[in-house]
Amino acid sequence: MxxxxxxxxxxxxxxxxxxxxxxxxxxxxxxxxxxxxxxxxxxxxxxxxxxxxxxxxxxxxxxxxxxxxxxxxxxxxxxxxxxxxxxxxxxxxxxxxxxxxxxxxxxxxxxxxxxxxxxxxxxxxxxxxxxxxxxxxxxxxxxxxxxxxxxxxxxxxxxxxxxxxxxxxxxxDAIVSMLPNVRGHLEAHGMAPHKLHIIPNGTDAAEWRDAPAPLSETVANTFCQLQKAGFLLVGFAGAHGLANALDTLLDAARLLSEVPVRFVLAGSGPEKSRLQARVRDERLNSVIFIDAVAKKQIPSLLRAFDVAYIGLQRQPLFRFGISPNKLIDYMMAGCPVLQAIEAGNDPVGEARCGLTVAAEDPEAVAAGIRTLLAMPPAQRKAMGRNGTRFVLENLTYDVLGKRFLHACVSQRQRNVSSVSSLAPNNSSTSIGSSHE
CATH class of the missing domain: 3.40.50.2000 (Glycogen Phosphorylase B;)
Structure with a gap:
């Protein structure tokens, strides 16, 4: 074809x-x-x-x-x-x-x-x-x-x-969406129910099976010294933009000043210089910024985190669902995830790979971090394994590519039953939007 x-x-x-x-x-x-x-x-x-x-x-x-x-x-x-x-x-x-x-x-x-x-x-x-x-x-x-x-x-x-x-x-002939809750919207604009196939973002499992590229010597040494000093690492990797609600994470860091934790913000973006200035002005000594790493180094970076943070601003559009690529990376790396997002789906809860708290709520984020860091390491690792297993079973592009082909060739499907927000059990299931 x-x-x-x-x-x-x-x-x-x-x-x-x-x-x-x-x-x-x-x-x-x-x-x-x-x-x-x-x-x-x-x-x-x-x-x-x-x-x-x-x-x-x-x-x-x-x-x-x-x-x-x-x-x-x-x-x-x-x-x-x-x-x-x-x-x-x-x-x-x-x-x-x-x-x-x-x-x-x-x-x-x-x-x-x-x-x-x-x-x-x-x-x-x-x-x-x-x-x-x-x-x-x-x-x-x-x-x-x-x-x-x-x-x-x-x-x-x-x-x-x-x-x-x-x-x-x-x-x-068919409509493919990454948003799990769009059926009502699309039908209101003329879509016949049988046309919808929800297929989420995914990952290439082969890129995670290969030995990951090592981090730079400077970053690796920094992480090693922090871990030897007894600090746990809460990390974020991605664009430093307003959408990712990083001010909320900095507010939570201020609330956790007495906890032996370091917050690592890796990446670049339009808000990075402002966030760095804020950290200097407020003397948030628990926050560390590092440059964006190469794609091949992402597994090495994420596997150094004890907890991975993902947040988004409150937006009414998220009622249709979310599907951040960075969340799939976190899950593949085996990171337990703290998700501070309010959306029409809860991918972290679906995969049982972490905790979900209110968006743009520093107290809730701080409480979630306390809860995760208070867990025995084995319990956090089990959460991380849940995430990896979920992605390998449902969200690799080998799996998603076949499901997309089904949408390409399928005839009038009339399965309009309510569907899971993340697990692609059939051609009408999965997770939402494409936010980075």
Whole structure:
């Protein structure tokens, strides 16, 4: 089967995030299918963008995956330049749609960009090729810019986004979502119940089986000295942005000043310098910042933590569910997890791999840390093993790739029973959104 996946932000191990299209494509290729990913050459989420040298299109192979990069202008932030980047990507995708349909001859076309506007050129390609059409929902647009960005429902751009979502709900053969609680929303916009398949984020188990790359000598020595001094490590790894509620963790650190614990914040992001200044000003001596580590070093970093912290700001959109990639990494590393998130699902509770407390509540976070650190080490390790086992059984891309293929070829499924928020027991189960 030939699978054409359109994702504006798709990356690879070479380019960095977004990784999900890459890992799904590798899983499909391992099962004997041919995959082409179509993406914009410029995306703010990538570590490195491909170089097209003013060409409008570049075709290349990466790890057996066929990539088509379309030339788009650079941008920063979420203003008009980003919208221009989207529109030019869509224009080029429309321009090349007939050629893609004829040369690649897809059996399945997947519209998978964060925003839904790629559904129209994807529909055109599918019609030309006689292919099935899927829509993969990462985040809810236009609901996200309405609820998070304060846009009016009557803003012209919002109206176009809503038209695209409605078109996808009514015209796709199937809809794949990472959000476990979207059924009501999508049905309200025209989706037939049998079309929904919920397939979460996942991980490549092979990357965890191999011996992990060691941490830098400086970081490794720091951890070793802290552990010899009797300190337990509560760690966070990821983007230092407002969404991750790291001020709440610093507030909890202040409340735990008498506890033999050190808080390790690993990563980079727009809020890092401000958080570092706050730690200096408030003399929060229990907090340590380290630079972001390479992807291959993540297992070594996370396995040094006694407890891994994940938090998010309170947002009404989380009623549809969450699926942070970093949580899956924590679970694969065998870390007991403290989750400070209020959402429509509770992945930590589902996997029995830690504790869940209220979001943006320093007292609750501090109490959760006290509870976890007071446990015998064997009990914390058992929680960590629960998380690893859950991911290996349910959330590897080998498993998820097969479930996605089922959505590609399945006929009218009418299983609309209520589903687990995390465990993919059938084609309508799993965990939610794509937050980092």
């Amino acid at each position: 030939n699978i054409l996946l359109i994702n504006h932000h798709a990356g690879s191990l070479q380019h960095g995030m977004e990784y999900r299209p890459y890992y799904l494509a590798r899983a499909w290729i391992a099962l004997g299918h041919r995959v082409r990913i179509v993406a914009a050459d410029h995306s703010h989420v990538r570590r490195e963008n491909p170089c097209l040298n003013k060409r409008s299109r570049l075709d290349q192979q990466i790890d057996g995956i066929e990539y088509t990069w379309l030339n788009t202008p650079g941008y920063t932030g979420n203003g008009p330049a980003r919208i221009q980047n989207m529109l030019i990507f869509l224009f080029r995708l429309h321009y090349f749609s007939t050629a893609l349909a004829r040369s690649f001859r897809p059996d399945v076309v997947i519209a998978s960009s964060t925003y839904p506007l790629d559904i129209w050129p994807a529909y055109r390609i599918a019609r030309h090729a006689g292919a099935r059409l899927l829509f993969e929902l990462h985040d809810l647009w236009p609901l996200s810019p309405i609820e998070l960005g304060g846009y009016s429902r009557w803003h012209p751009f919002i109206q176009v986004l809503q038209a695209a979502e409605n078109f996808a709900c009514r015209n796709c």
